[in-house]
Amino acid sequence: MYSVPRTIFTEEHDMFRQSLRDFIAKEIIPNNAQWEKDKQVTRESWKKLGENGFLCLQAPEQYGGLEILDFRYNAIFIEELGLSGCSGPAIGYPLHSDIVFPYIHHYGSEPAKSKYIPKMISGDYIGAIAMTEPGAGSDLQAIRSTAEDKGDHYLLNGSKTFITNGFLCDVAVVAAKTDPSKGAKGISLFIVDKEMSGFTKGIPFDKVGLHAQDTCELFFEDVRVPKENLLGNVGEGFKYLMTELAQERLIVALAAIALAETTFLSTVEYVKNRPAFGKMVSDFQNTRFKLAEMGAKLEQGRIYADQLVMLHNSNKLDGAMASSAKYLMTELQCNVSDECVQLHGGYGYMWDYAVARAFADARVQRIYAGTNEIMKELIARKILD
Ligand SMILES: Cc1cc2nc3c(=O)[nH]c(=O)nc-3n(C[C@H](O)[C@H](O)[C@H](O)COP(=O)(O)OP(=O)(O)OC[C@H]3O[C@@H](n4cnc5c(N)ncnc54)[C@H](O)[C@@H]3O)c2cc1C
Structure with missing residues (x-):
């Protein structure tokens, strides 16, 4: 079974993960199909996230926040949403908490912070x-x-x-x-x-x-x-954008690896149960090699992603490293979702199948938060500096 040992989390992190996983199972997964039809999540879902303390984790106590200054919690939030396969929520909620909120927190005037941060923590205001x-x-x-x-x-x-x-x-x-x-x-x-x-x-x-x-x-x-x-x-706006975009790119990378893992895991189950030529699809050498290639790259990506979180936690993640992470993890996500569609055969092209949606969802990850071509420019700039 694909599983990568995790060394960066403590018992408290695991407890947070479990309560979040329960919340996602109850409040997000059952609603996601309807949200996809509606082209939006509900305001109620934002409020529930707020009520349960899942928004803007780093917000200072003076504004009603939990002031959790440990990015591992943010990483768990992104990872669990990614593992749920609910790609819209996996992008929209972290964007509010980990991309929009930091601008207001780091650069906002006192009146602006007092006005907006409490509402962003509660989910009354969406960023x-x-x-x-x-x-x-x-x-x-x-x-x-x-x-x-x-x-x-x-x-x-x-x-x-x-x-x-x-x-x-x-x-x-x-x-x-x-x-x-x-x-x-x-x-x-x-x-x-x-x-x-x-x-x-x-x-x-x-x-x-x-x-x-x-x-x-x-x-x-x-x-x-x-x-x-x-x-x-x-x-100074451009300077702030360049500073904050490092975290944005890390977030996209973390979502990418989690979304890729969940697509991979569901494909493993699929090929073990799909008969062809009197065997299961998982018995063909091609399938085994494809799974091995993906599993090896995902394992590498997961260990890399965990280390990036720790680097970010100690303020050592620079913009070029975040660009590398965004580039590598989103290419991996696209590659994995494409291979997984192939292993599903025609069913992989049917919208009712999660793998088809995962394939469509993955594509934009190489485009937003700076295209992967721009990521390579930024990486090259550091190398040649
Ligand atoms: C679903 C989605 C959500 C988004 N969310 C947000 C959001 O919340 N906020 C926001 O501000 N934006 C958002 N974006 C916009 C996104 O960040 C931009 O689409 C992206 O930065 C690319 O810009 P563009 O679409 O204008 O493409 P262009 O800049 O026109 O690029 C076209 C092509 O040219 C290439 N290219 C451009 N310049 C170079 C160069 N110097 N070297 C090599 N190749 C180059 C690009 O890589 C690309 O392949 C979102 C986009 C999508 C699709």
């Missing part, structure tokens, strides 16, 4: 991050949204696309140009609230996969953003 625009994805410096300083507020105009949690979001961290003449140094980040007049949303996109994810466009027309909603200093 999104809006960098990508129709004309600028990989090349973030080319964004065209603008935020003009009007004295007591910024006036935000522009649009964003492909925004995860976009349709349900109550609060979005938005990148905009405060000085279009300055390239990267002219980009700033803002907290935009659903209550702000001029902030509207598109409808969730029809995507190849991640059907329970409410990915959509966001529009900003003369949105008055209070000065206290600027994150950090004006003109």
